[in-house]
Amino acid sequence: MEITAKRTISKKPKIRLQYGEDYKFVQEVVSTNKLNTVCEEARCPNIYECWGRGTATIMILGNTCTRSCGFCSVNTGKPQVLDEMEPVRTAMAVKKMNLSHVVITSVDRDDLKGDYGSKIWAETIKQIHHHVPECTVEVLTPDFQGFKPALETVFEAAPEIFSHNVECIERISRQVRAQSVWSRSLDVLKQSVDYGLLTKTSMMVGLGESKSEVVETMKEVVDLGVEIFTIGQYLQPTKNHLPVNRYVEDEEFEDEEFENNEIDDGENDDVSDDSAPTELVKKATVTHVLKSASIAAKTDRYTIQITSKRFLKDAQQFSQNMISKGYDAYIQKAAFDGNEVWYRVRVGSYDTYNSAKLAADVLSREIGMATWVDFVRKVQ
Numbered sequence: 398m399e400i401t402a403k404r405t406i407s408k409k410p411k412i413r414l415q416y417g418e419d420y421k422f423v424q425e426v427v428s429t430n431k432l433n434t435v436c437e438e439a440r441c442p443n444i445y446e447c448w449g450r451g452t453a454t455i456m457i458l459g460n461t462c463t464r465s466c467g468f469c470s471v472n473t474g475k476p477q478v479l480d481e482m483e484p485v486r487t488a489m490a491v492k493k494m495n496l497s498h499v500v501i502t503s504v505d506r507d508d509l510k511g512d513y514g515s516k517i518w519a520e521t522i523k524q525i526h527h528h529v530p531e532c533t534v535e536v537l538t539p540d541f542q543g544f545k546p547a548l549e550t551v552f553e554a555a556p557e558i559f560s561h562n563v564e565c566i567e568r569i570s571r572q573v574r575a576q577s578v579w580s581r582s583l584d585v586l587k588q589s590v591d592y593g594l595l596t597k598t599s600m601m602v603g604l605g606e607s608k609s610e611v612v613e614t615m616k617e618v619v620d621l622g623v624e625i626f627t628i629g630q631y632l633q634p635t636k637n638h639l640p641v642n643r644y645v646e647d648e649e650f651e652d653e654e655f656e657n658n659e660i661d662d663g664e665n666d667d668v669s670d671d672s673a674p675t676e677l678v679k680k681a682t683v684t685h686v687l688k689s690a691s692i693a694a695k696t697d698r699y700t701i702q703i704t705s706k707r708f709l710k711d712a713q714q715f716s717q718n719m720i721s722k723g724y725d726a727y728i729q730k731a732a733f734d735g736n737e738v739w740y741r742v743r744v745g746s747y748d749t750y751n752s753a754k755l756a757a758d759v760l761s762r763e764i765g766m767a768t769w770v771d772f773v774r775k776v777q
Contacts, residue, residue, distance in 0.1 A: 454500045454537070455490065457483055457521055458514045462504035466574040468564070468601065470634035476508055484517060488524035491532055499525065502537040505576075513539070515547035522554035533557040533767045535597070543581045545588065552592045557767035558625070559589040560597035563618065566610040573604060573639065583621060590622035593707065595767065597625035604631050605642040608649070622739060624705075698773040699753035701744045701760060705731075712740035719744065724760075746773050 456471075459480070465473040491499050501521060506514035522534050535558035541547035552559070563582050564570070570579045582598075589596040598618050602611065615626055633641050703719070703726075706712040712728050719726035719742070729741040744760065747753035753770045761768045 454502055455487055456502050456504065457487060458503040458506050458517055460504065463507040464505045464574070464576040466564075466577070467639040468573055468604070468631060468634075470638065471504060476504065476506060479509070479514075479517060481517075484521040484524040487521050488528040491525050492529045496529070496532050498533045498535065500535045500537060501525075503539060505539040507542060507576075512550060513541040513544060513547045515541055515544075515550040518551045519554035522551070522556050526555075530765070531762065533761070535560060537562065538585075540577060540581050540585050543578075543584060548585065548588055549592075552589065552594060557595065558597055559594040560599070560625075561585045561589070562599045563614065565600055565604055566606040566614050568610065569605055583617070586618060586623055587621045591707070593705065595625070595705075595769070596621075596623045597627070598623055599627040599629065601629055601631040602645045603641050603643055604639065622705075622737075699747045699750050699770050700773045701753060701757045701768050702771050703742050703744060703760070703764070703766060703768050705739050705741045707739060709740050712742050716742050719764075743771075744768075 459477045461472045461474050461476040462469075463473070463476060487501070501518075503514060503518065518536065518538065522536065525532060525534050534556045536551065536556040537560040538551060540561065541551075561582060563579070563586075564577075565573045567579045570577070586596055586598055600611075600614060611628070618626060630645055631639075631641060633639065704712075704715060706715065709728075709730075716726040716728050724744050726742060726744050729743055731739050731741060745753070745756060747756065750770060757768045757770050
């Protein structure tokens, strides 16, 4: 299946380049610590905006990738020798920038047959947690060839968010990222979910996908238990890369076709459990709709999710511990397709997102864990 550009659809967005003191500060920290960033290596057009806000995505394991994806401008070739001090320098840069949240990514290192670079990944996470304990770590990893011990090495380092991108819909995956396997990416995400990590994935649009294929992709990852899904417009980094098929307007995510393709996260109306304390388990259902490149529930109240457990007894233990500390914690049972059940530990109910976010930030600092705001699920 070839991806061809349609030259008559939409127009290329104009991006105003601007930078100030914050941009220069990030540039200095990155340079001083001899770090790579995906912002630079992938020629991201948002670099001025992001660095201008004092944020950057740090890229570890060098600046040369062993794969050659059709959308990515990171150098391909024989990578450099591993830099064992890179994790420490990365942590020092995070500390210097006084970050409360950092995103770490890397090139693919298929040349490292023993662990595919997972040990450097784990050490980077550990160093950031050690030197900047108040900073949450989000990792955007390669697939490590699906090698389970490598994935577990990263999982055990306990990143607050584990992310691996599917990048595009399945139909065009082989052309977009020829050396990757769609099913393997799904397996990586599933292993992260099964381990109990907050799991995220992302994809690009503008490469020849249809709206229904986007919705189907979202359904597929939601069924795995992935809780964060983001969508971004593909921009051609050079003329040697895949052409842009079209520029997707924001309004497209709000039209009837998307509204009518609701995503059911598999939550069952009957979520009661006789073995669970009634004061901890709440019956809930939710309808998910696609809007503004995200999944949102139809409700008008917000809550804070702390964790999700595979087994009820683990969720009960965690919830009881939170209650003993004075929090109004509760458990939401979520049944997914295939009768797989997860137990989400949540706290509070808030009128607005801002009030919930403020409470979530305080809670994260108090308990030393990443939390996130979600919609309250409608109680039956």
